[in-house]
Amino acid sequence: MSTADVHTLTGAYAMNALSDAERAEFEAHLPHCQTCAEEVAGLQATAATIGASTAEAPPAYLRAQVLAGVTATRQLFPEPSAPVAPVVVLAKRNRRLVQGSVLAAAASVLVAVVVGVQAVQARQELTALRESTAGYGQVSDLLNAPDAKLLNDAGSTGGRGTVVMSPSRNKAVFLADGLPALPSDRAYQLWVVEPGGPRSAGLLNGEPVVADGVANAQALALTVEPSGGSAAPTTTPVIQIPMA
The missing domain is CATH 1.10.287 (Helix Hairpins)
Incomplete structure (x- = not known):
């Protein structure tokens, strides 16, 4: 396997999805590549955050x-x-x-x-359960993509945003942690910032938000909007993560 191919195994390695031979080769490469080491650490931390967010204390x-x-x-x-x-x-x-x-x-x-x-x-209602399951399923799918990338940034008002993206899947998943609580008439809304302007990716309701068609996206931005959402951003982003 070429050096370029080894660099694409970070997502699969973080999810323990490599064969024994691939794992041995990647682990031999890992101590000598700071970029891969940082990316693996970030992907593993994100996977742990996803698991912790759905964990429940047993009755x-x-x-x-x-x-x-x-x-x-x-x-x-x-x-x-x-x-x-x-x-x-x-x-x-x-x-x-x-x-x-x-x-x-x-x-x-x-x-x-x-x-x-x-x-x-x-x-939960059955509909909410299905949406939640679908959302986390796509997070797992992106983490297993060979070209999975991890991007994150601290919010200007507190909290942190994390993006898992895959150019080959043309998708990104946004997760937030520690954001300040909002009044009942306000909500966090995610935007895909493209050359033609921002488009809504949906409201943040405690679950991962999946954004499709991110091949030309310049950034993902999170703003505070009315509880029902807005057609266009009305406030300055509290989190903005460049996609380059």
């Missing part, structure tokens, strides 16, 4: 419910070895132990999934 009763399921699962005792056919007995015992472990693990996972789904459905 208090979940631990007791899982432990109750474990105690109700019958444990298999080792069978006595048979001198006539030890290999057959060992295979049978291992198979039963594996089956018991799989069933116990499946039961625990099922409990966790059901509880998680119930908690999400109680907190």
